[in-house]
Amino acid sequence: MMKYFHFARMAFADYSNNRLRMTTRFVVYMMLAWVMIGMWRVIYATGHGPVGISLHDMGWYNGIVQMMFFLSPRLFVVIDEDVRSGNIAYFLNRPIPYLWMRLSEGIGSLCVHLIVFFTLGIAFLYLYLGGWPSIGVVPVFAALILLIGGSVIHLLFQICCGLGTFWTDDAAFIYNGYMKIMLLLGGVYLPISLYPSFMPTKLIELLPFSSMVGAPSALLIGVGNFWEILGLQIVWGATIMMLLHRFYVVCLRKVEVHGG
Amino acid sequence: MGGNLRYLWALLSITFKSVSSQRGAILLRGIFAFMNHLIYFPVWYVMFSFTPSIGGWTLQHAFLGYGISIACWGIVVLTMFGLRTLPQQIDNGELDSYLTLPKPVLLSAALSSSRNSGLGELLVGIGFITFAGFKYHIDMTFIPLILVMGSIVFASGILFFASFGFWLRQFYASAEEIYFNFNLMSSRPAPIFTGIFKIITLTIVPIGFMTHIPIEFIMTHQFKFLAFAMVGTVAYAIFAIAFFYHGLKYYESGNRFGVRG
Numbered sequence: 001m002m003k004y005f006h007f008a009r010m011a012f013a014d015y016s017n018n019r020l021r022m023t024t025r026f027v028v029y030m031m032l033a034w035v036m037i038g039m040w041r042v043i044y045a046t047g048h049g050p051v052g053i054s055l056h057d058m059g060w061y062n063g064i065v066q067m068m069f070f071l072s073p074r075l076f077v078v079i080d081e082d083v084r085s086g087n088i089a090y091f092l093n094r095p096i097p098y099l100w101m102r103l104s105e106g107i108g109s110l111c112v113h114l115i116v117f118f119t120l121g122i123a124f125l126y127l128y129l130g131g132w133p134s135i136g137v138v139p140v141f142a143a144l145i146l147l148i149g150g151s152v153i154h155l156l157f158q159i160c161c162g163l164g165t166f167w168t169d170d171a172a173f174i175y176n177g178y179m180k181i182m183l184l185l186g187g188v189y190l191p192i193s194l195y196p197s198f199m200p201t202k203l204i205e206l207l208p209f210s211s212m213v214g215a216p217s218a219l220l221i222g223v224g225n226f227w228e229i230l231g232l233q234i235v236w237g238a239t240i241m242m243l244l245h246r247f248y249v250v251c252l253r254k255v256e257v258h259g260g
Numbered sequence: 261m262g263g264n265l266r267y268l269w270a271l272l273s274i275t276f277k278s279v280s281s282q283r284g285a286i287l288l289r290g291i292f293a294f295m296n297h298l299i300y301f302p303v304w305y306v307m308f309s310f311t312p313s314i315g316g317w318t319l320q321h322a323f324l325g326y327g328i329s330i331a332c333w334g335i336v337v338l339t340m341f342g343l344r345t346l347p348q349q350i351d352n353g354e355l356d357s358y359l360t361l362p363k364p365v366l367l368s369a370a371l372s373s374s375r376n377s378g379l380g381e382l383l384v385g386i387g388f389i390t391f392a393g394f395k396y397h398i399d400m401t402f403i404p405l406i407l408v409m410g411s412i413v414f415a416s417g418i419l420f421f422a423s424f425g426f427w428l429r430q431f432y433a434s435a436e437e438i439y440f441n442f443n444l445m446s447s448r449p450a451p452i453f454t455g456i457f458k459i460i461t462l463t464i465v466p467i468g469f470m471t472h473i474p475i476e477f478i479m480t481h482q483f484k485f486l487a488f489a490m491v492g493t494v495a496y497a498i499f500a501i502a503f504f505y506h507g508l509k510y511y512e513s514g515n516r517f518g519v520r521g
Contacts, residue, residue: 024434028441035445038452039314048311074433169285173292173377180300189307196309 003096004104011108015073022116029070029117030124036062036189037128050194057221060133063125064143064217065188067117071151072158073109075102079162080171092255099159099248106155114151118144139219142226146219149233150212156240163251187214193223208236267363271371275339279376286376293380297330297388315451322449323392324478325471329447331385332410332470336418338378340370343418344439347425347432355511366504370419398478402486406474409493410446413470416493416500417442420464423500426507446471466496 015022037059044055053061079102082088091098122140126132132140161175168174182188186209187195195201204210211232218224279286304322312318336343349355349369358368385407393400421438425431442465450472453461461468469492477485 018430020428020431021434024437028437032441032445034457035448035452038454038457039449042315042449042452043311046311046313046315050310074436077433168288168292170289170375170377173289173296173380177292177296177299180296184299184303184306189303190310194310195306198309199306 004100007101007104008108011105012111015109015112025070026116026120029066033063033066036066053221054134056129057133059129060125060220061191061217064220065213067121068147068150068213071110071113071117071147072154073106075106075155076158076162076171076175079159080165083165102159103155110151114148133220135220135222143216143219146216146229150216153208153212153233153237153240156244160244160247163247166251166254182209185209186212191218191221191223211236264364268367272339275374278374279379282376286379289377290380290383293384297384314449317449317451320392320396321475323388324475326447327385327388327392328406328410328471329443330381331407332414333443334378334382334385335411336415337375338382339374340415341374342370342372343415343422345373346422347435350425350511351430365508409489410470412493412497413466414443416497419504420500423504423507426510466492469493
């Protein structure tokens with residue numbers, strides 16, 4: 001386990017040293033959160049806001065949803081480059097599985113983002129929206145805890161997209177496809193509880209995307225149960241890990257047959 | 261000038277030859293691009309089933325905005341992918357080889373590489389715009405001009421932000437983050453950008469000239485909007501190019517010291 005810890009530690013040091021990347025990421029987050037909250041401000045101003053959810057709470061929902069996308073590093077880009085350049089062949093010779101090495105690096109980088117976004121990001125939302133959500137401060141912390149789980153699942157999905165490069169020679173468009181599904185089924189633009197009747201909301205709530213983004217954030221508008229979401233994250237996390245491991249074995253076979 | 265245009269045409273020809281040589285990959289990526297955007301668009305259906313409009317911005321605006329933004333993304337990725345990798349080229353000292361050529365450095369650096377995934381995005385974007393045109397009876401006469409203008413704005417935006425790489429090391433990841441969100445925000449409803457954000461969308465991140473104002477023109481047929489967008493596009497392009505050459509001067513003066521063994 002120690003070797004994984006050291007990879008995570010090195011990634012942590014690398015990310016925390018690159019202040020420019022961190023600053024850009026945070027500024028872009030603030031802009032996107034500002035824009036999404038602005039969109040709901042316009043909707044509420046024209047009298048179409050959802051009954052029972054204040055603009056203030058909807059602002060918190062949007063701010064937390066947007067935060068999730070900025071917590072995880074872009075791990076699929078690293079894997080995409082490794083596969084395309086053939087560098088993966090060098091990593092495979094090491095006495096550590098490539099898959100888990102990259103995941104531990106991702107978690108190390110994630111930790112840096114968690115520190116920055118959970119302090120400055122929450123401070124930004126608090127100041128911009130003028131206080132805690134009406135349900136109180138405890139659900140904010142509950143949502144943040146669940147965001148950590150959601151981000152780890154997001155990393156697993158990213159690794160899966162990155163390994164797709166073996167077949168497609170470009171992970172970006174697989175990742176974009178995954179992100180689009182996330183936008184639709186994750187409750188990114190509006191809470192899943194507000195989806196129209198033609199969307200199967202009960203089914204959507206059981207999928208991993210909802211448990212990663214929409215469901216944790218919905219705690220701030222008084223929807224959902226912390227333990228149920230956590231349970232769903234554990235089940236999906238374990239399932240995706242197992243499937244990812246199988247997929248990785250298939251990829252390894254491809255490297256052995258065709259070279260790096 | 262004539263020589264530069266011939267050089268530009270030669271570079272574009274090579275790009276298209278390279279793209280057309282990988283038909284299988286293009287088809288696969290085109291299908292994926294189509295599926296990606298087909299998955300995404302129901303998000304707006306869901307949104308507009310909840311509220312009939314966002315400050316006057318309706319589903320037809322969303323179709324046009326999204327179509328223009330991804331078509332512009334496709335054009336830039338297909339023809340000027342080098343712009344996106346500019347921070348990397350600067351870090352690796354790759355501009356040195358272009359400096360020795362008699363042709364403009366910017367042209368060489370921008371058109372030196374392409375990604376054929378851009379073709380899929382371009383076709384899907386045009387598909388969205390065409391669909392909106394037929395469904396909502398929108399006059400599409402000016403769409404080609406709007407796509408060219410939008411691509412110039414987007415390319416200029418990439419150039420402007422990428423040029424910070426002359427002064428900032430390892431700027432590539434940050435720049436990618438900015439380009440992606442630049443394009444993402446251009447498909448967001450115009451009425452949500454108010455106050456300081458309205459100013460930003462008309463100055464340093466001019467998504468207003470890329471989608472918001474051209475769409476206003478398409479909907480209202482008032483040529484003042486088209487004129488405003490054209491002036492804004494030209495001004496921003498000049499500004500971005502000037503900023504790049506300012507950075508290039510810094511680069512030429514040996515800003516990075518390296519030893520090659």
